[in-house]
Amino acid sequence: MIKQLLAAQRHSIVLIGFLAITLPALAADPLPSWKEGANREAILGFVEKVTKEGTADYVPAPERVAVFDNDGTLWSEQPLYFQVVYMLDRIKAMAPDHPEWKTTEPYKSALSGDLNHLVSQGMGGLMELLTVTHTGMTAEDFSSSVADWLDTARHPTTGLPYTAMIFQPMLELIDYLHDNEFKVFIVSGGGIDFIRVFSESVYDIPPERVVGTTLEAEFELRDGIPTIVRKPEISLVDDKVGKPVGIYRHIGRRPIIAGGNSDGDLQMLQYTTIPRDSNDTRPRLGLIVHHTDKEREFAYGRESHIGKLDKAMDEAPDRGWLLIDMKDDWSTMYPTKP
């Protein structure tokens, strides 16, 4: 009993300390890298609206679900999805054990960096490379391999670690939503177990709040040790129509905020924001990050092979989705300068 009272006292000291630290923070601008303008105001206004108790627009905290795409929305995705770079780097690292790869496709093109030729062979070659680099190993071995790569690999044009190419304004938005008791999920076409390696340390999004393209897996006791083995079959392609399915499967509740940057996010934006019927008056926010800044990042959209933004751009005005212009809306791009 004495111990519990002491614990209670310690608890109260921690809470008072917490108060002292958070009060000034609450008064500070939650989105310092977002320039003044309609988009910034719309985001702040939405969050204020749904967190204001006693109003028709109030959304209880457990139902404040926000979902964000990863590639091109939370971090860069050019000139190649970073996970594809990981895949190609793994092929190079594994090549010494496979001398036949030098003369066999799709490995030959992967090793020589001839991506046009690689892609021209169709999806079969890419799937073979993915299978070799992403399956057959244990869950731990895969995670370690990704972590090692993130520690050492550098982006070809910026020279930055890939995890430094995250968008400072989106980090601020995630923090702001967390401060307002939102549950923030990543819903990515990329691999769920690839993103989980860095999502907690980089975005403050824990592994259980990452949804992504998922492989089948098997459990076994291997020499008495509990082991998860990654299988070469896909359980979910978490892209396009797969994103609402991933949300249903992993979250089980419709989000009230969705953010993306490409047509791969179209259905997620629709699922989140279109009212189900005339009684469905809950506020909903959709936003699209438009890559307009070729000086500080990359500029692409309707014609791009990666991150193509066409249909979702067409729908945005009618649906009321915010079109975030990276050049005009963001004062900072990455957390540290190249």
Place this chain on the structure above:
Amino acid sequence: MIKQLLAAQRHSIVLIGFLAITLPALAADPLPSWKEGANREAILGFVEKVTKEGTADYVPAPERVAVFDNDGTLWSEQPLYFQVVYMLDRIKAMAPDHPEWKTTEPYKSALSGDLNHLVSQGMGGLMELLTVTHTGMTAEDFSSSVADWLDTARHPTTGLPYTAMIFQPMLELIDYLHDNEFKVFIVSGGGIDFIRVFSESVYDIPPERVVGTTLEAEFELRDGIPTIVRKPEISLVDDKVGKPVGIYRHIGRRPIIAGGNSDGDLQMLQYTTIPRDSNDTRPRLGLIVHHTDKEREFAYGRESHIGKLDKAMDEAPDRGWLLIDMKDDWSTMYPTKP
């Protein structure tokens, strides 16, 4: 700015109120329905150990993952899994639109309540009933149907609503873990979308922390309305070897507490508690709820068709899993008496 300062002030009042309310609660017994004894002490000791900062056994809050089976662990499961009762009730409700069911198996046996004959026809018949009652409809229609059933259905021997047949000591354990910043998940062989209908209101476990047997689903804009349709294919059988796979898929982190009641939980208990190697010294807790109380609930185990507890019981002593004797360890069974 004035608005933000006012918000900060309101925030501080809320926090002080929170303090005043929680201090007495911290001194109270967190597990009043658990009788004094080795199992109670082991649970309290484990949670105190992993939450004590500055010790070798300390586990940071984000990594405090606890997983519990549902049927037979958080609520009763006799004489039939409650979801099977739902299925049979749905068949009865749908029968007037299908006059041919009166003379066609497996419907005939389902409608007459001849479960022995139903089961004797093999898994095919059961799967057909599951398909008819659980698939083809939208996500919302399925959830509404389950919610309506839970409101009206009563257990055949206790006369209680099924959601009243939850175990008070396990509710206290979930609350105690939440108070200690654990993330508590359900990992069930039952249907993920069935459990999600009541998990938040009944257990305080939100939908995104429910893992269970999962169907494939599809997204479409149906007459312009975003719609998830449940498909008659299984994405995950979240039972036995499927439970660690479900944990990997949905949580992406090994739990430190696992609780079950049958051989269906064996692999989840192994995955949670067996050290990976000699460096893996993190504390782990496994517990098995043993149904020993035929007066207040049901008594079954090694020979039972539902909730068979045999191999896991054999492994428990060597693995150090707590065997919770419901009759001896629990002073209360259900939150309200029948």
